[in-house]
Amino acid sequence: MIAIKGVTKSFAMHGKSLPILSVSDWQVEQGERIALTGPSGSGKSTLLHLLSGVMTPDQGEIWVHGLPIHQLSESKRDRYRAEHVGYIFQDFHLISSLTARQNVELIVPHNWTKKQAKVQVDDWFERVGLQDRQHHRPAELSRGQQQRAAIIRAIIAKPQLILADEPTGSLDWETAGDIMSLLLEICEAEKLTLLTVTHDLHLADMYPKRVHIQEINELPRREAG
Numbered sequence: 488m489i490a491i492k493g494v495t496k497s498f499a500m501h502g503k504s505l506p507i508l509s510v511s512d513w514q515v516e517q518g519e520r521i522a523l524t525g526p527s528g529s530g531k532s533t534l535l536h537l538l539s540g541v542m543t544p545d546q547g548e549i550w551v552h553g554l555p556i557h558q559l560s561e562s563k564r565d566r567y568r569a570e571h572v573g574y575i576f577q578d579f580h581l582i583s584s585l586t587a588r589q590n591v592e593l594i595v596p597h598n599w600t601k602k603q604a605k606v607q608v609d610d611w612f613e614r615v616g617l618q619d620r621q622h623h624r625p626a627e628l629s630r631g632q633q634q635r636a637a638i639i640r641a642i643i644a645k646p647q648l649i650l651a652d653e654p655t656g657s658l659d660w661e662t663a664g665d666i667m668s669l670l671l672e673i674c675e676a677e678k679l680t681l682l683t684v685t686h687d688l689h690l691a692d693m694y695p696k697r698v699h700i701q702e703i704n705e706l707p708r709r710e711a712g
């Protein structure tokens with residue numbers, strides 16, 4: 488379960504502190520799949536960064552599966568992220584010099600045996616329909632195929648929390664629907680908590696739950712800038 492209590496986040500802008508987020512109380516149950524929508528600049532990505540521990544709140548508490556993220560040192564937050572969070576980006580963030588399979592193998596937990604790793608990686612490439620493309624580098628893959636590889640990478644170690652920031656933002660509408668279905672299906676089957684930022688309301692409608700950022704961010708609406 489995720490619990491956010493009294494969290495605020497501001498950024499320094501032109502010598503002033505600009506408040507971006509103020510969330511007094513928000514909870515997400517383990518295994519929920521939520522689409523997070525809202526206007527540009529309203530703090531959706533910032534919320535994901537706080538949950539992943541990349542950013543720290545100015546004040547307040549962030550608990551993820553019993554861990555007080557707001558209290559962890561930077562190195563403990565790095566470890567938390569590596570062990571408990573899978574991140575999916577709009578532009579995939581695959582390493583261009585490695586094949587799709589090598590990108591995934593980098594993330595395989597160190598305590599897995601070679602055989603266990605091979606079976607799991609084989610299984611995931613088959614599951615997402617990418618087995619015949621696994622030895623290709625990102626530049627040799629379509630954008631949808633790159634995102635499938637990035638999804639395996641985010642999910643293979645079974646982190647409890649998957650954060651996806653516009654995961655279909657750079658895909659055509661048909662591929663976007665396929666990728667969103669795949670992500671939802673995997674997270675449901677594996678009972679992973681999924682929080683996806685999307686601008687696309689049709690894609691958000693595929694989710695069992697939709698949360699508009701302004702339902703949880705108590706600051707007045709701010710335009711992009």
Ligand SMILES: Nc1ncnc2c1ncn2[C@@H]1O[C@H](COP(=O)(O)OP(=O)(O)OP(=O)(O)O)[C@@H](O)[C@H]1O
Binds near residue numbers: 498499712
């Ligand atoms: N590191 C930073 N330093 C200064 N300002 C920042 C920083 N990160 C985000 N902001 C500002 O905070 C606000 C919220 O940004 P955020 O990326 O969270 O919005 P968003 O809702 O995800 O927007 P979009 O939908 O356009 O991606 C924006 O005005 C942005 O310019």
